[in-house]
Amino acid sequence: MVGAFSFNTSQRIVFEAGSASKIDHHAAFCLGPRPFLVTDPGIVSLGLQQSCETALSDAGHSVGRFSEVVADPPRELVDRAIGQAVAHKASSIIGIGGGSSLDVAKLVALVARSGENLDDAWGINNALGPRLPLVLIPTTAGTGSEVTPISIITVDEEEKRGVVSPLLLPDLAILDPLLTLGLPAHVTAATGIDAMVHAIEAYASKSANNNPVSRTLAVEALRLLGANIETAVFSPQDEDARGAMLLGSMLAGMAFANSPVAAVHALAYPIGGTFHVPHGLSNALVLPHVLRFNNAFAADTYAEIAPAAFPDLANISNLQLRAETFTQRLAELSEKLGLQTRLRDVGIAEADISKMASDSMKQTRLLVNNPREMSEEDAYEIYRAAL
Incomplete structure (x- = not known):
C-alpha cells in the first residue's frame, strides 16, 4: 500500500527549441511592466540572454538586469541583486543561466517582494513570502533548479546554506535546448x-x-x-x-x-x-x-x-x-x-x-x-x- 506523500513542482513548464525568444508570449500572464533578469557574466558574454531581453523590450517592457552571479554565490552578492531589483521596482524576476543564477533569482524574487530577513528563512519551510512572479530558464542540463523549491548559497565563505520552500517554485519554467548548444x-x-x-x-x-x-x-x-x-x-x-x-x-x-x-x-x-x-x-x-x-x-x-x-x-x-x-x-x-x-x-x-x-x-x-x-x-x- 502506498503511504501518504505530497508532490510539488513548477506551475507551468514549456519545452521548445527557441522558446526563450518567445518569453513575452509564454510568460505574459506574470511578467508585469518591469521584469528583472538575474544571470551571470558568461551568459551575457555569449549573448544567451539577448533573445529574452529583445522579446521583452519589443513587447514594451522596461527590463532590468543583474549579471554578476558567480558559482557558489555568496550572501553579499544575493543582497546586491535584491537591492538592484528593488531599485528597478521589479514586477517579476527572470532567472537565466546555470543553477547558481536560478538559485539567486529565487531569493531575489522572495526578498524583493516580502522584505523578509534572509537569515530567518534558512532551512525548510521558514520562508514567509509572498514573492514576485518568477520565471526560470536553465542554460545547463544538470541542477534541475527550475523545478525545485531549493536555493543554495554560500555563507561565511565556505558553508553551503539553503532555503527550502514551495514558495521558491517558479510560475513558469522555460526549457529551450538551443540555449545549451554552446555548453563546453x-x-x-x-x-x-x-x-x-x-x-x-x-x-x-x-x-x-x-x-x-x-x-x-x-x-x-x-x-x-x-x-x-x-x-x-x-x-x-x-x-x-x-x-x-x-x-x-x-x-x-x-x-x-x-x-x-x-x-x-x-x-x-x-x-x-x-x-x-x-x-x-x-x-x-x-x-x-x-x-x-x-x-x-x-x-x-x-x-x-x-x-x-x-x-x-x-x-x-x-x-x-x-x-x-x-x-x-x-x-x-x-x-x-x-x-x-x-x-x-x-x-x-x-x-x-x-x-x-x-x-x-x-x-x-x-x-x-x-x-x-x-x-x-x-x-x-x-x-x-x-x-
Whole structure:
C-alpha cells in the first residue's frame, strides 16, 4: 500500500527549441511592466540572454538586469541583486543561466517582494513570502533548479546554506535546448553527472516523502541521461541529445525536489565550498565511493534503477553484483567523459580530509535521507577512498 506523500513542482513548464525568444508570449500572464533578469557574466558574454531581453523590450517592457552571479554565490552578492531589483521596482524576476543564477533569482524574487530577513528563512519551510512572479530558464542540463523549491548559497565563505520552500517554485519554467548548444564539453559532462546523481539519490532516498511519482520520474530521467550524455558531450551541436539531457535534468529535479538527495550531496558541498570545485564535478568525485558505502544497505534499490542508465546491466541477475557493476560503470562514465576522477586532481590533499569530513556533518538535512547512516569517521574514509 502506498503511504501518504505530497508532490510539488513548477506551475507551468514549456519545452521548445527557441522558446526563450518567445518569453513575452509564454510568460505574459506574470511578467508585469518591469521584469528583472538575474544571470551571470558568461551568459551575457555569449549573448544567451539577448533573445529574452529583445522579446521583452519589443513587447514594451522596461527590463532590468543583474549579471554578476558567480558559482557558489555568496550572501553579499544575493543582497546586491535584491537591492538592484528593488531599485528597478521589479514586477517579476527572470532567472537565466546555470543553477547558481536560478538559485539567486529565487531569493531575489522572495526578498524583493516580502522584505523578509534572509537569515530567518534558512532551512525548510521558514520562508514567509509572498514573492514576485518568477520565471526560470536553465542554460545547463544538470541542477534541475527550475523545478525545485531549493536555493543554495554560500555563507561565511565556505558553508553551503539553503532555503527550502514551495514558495521558491517558479510560475513558469522555460526549457529551450538551443540555449545549451554552446555548453563546453566539461560543463556538459559535469552537469549531466549531477543530474544523474539527483535521480539516483531521489530514488534511493530514505525520506518519508519518497514516493511513486518521484521514483517514476527518477527512472525516466536516468534513461534519458544515460542514453544521451555521451552524445551531448562529444557531439555538442546535436539538438536532440541536448533536448533529452535538458528534459532528463528537469525530471530528475522534480524527483529530488520531493524525495530529497542525501550523502553524495552532503560530501560534495565541502568540496565546492572550500575548494570552489563546480557542483556537478564535486558530486561526480564522491558518487561511486558513497554508493559503495551504501551498497551494504541499498544494493537492491540501486540494482532496480541500474538498467535505466545502462540497459545491458539488466542481464546481471544477481542484484548485489548488478549494484556493484552500476557503481563501477558510473565511475568509468566520468572518466570516459573527461572529468577528473580523484580529489587530488582538483587540488585536495590528505591533510584537507579531516575538515571536509567535519564540514559534511553540518549537512544534516541531507544526511538524514541517506540509505545508510553515516558518521564523520565514515565520511573521512569515503574522502580517503576518493583521494
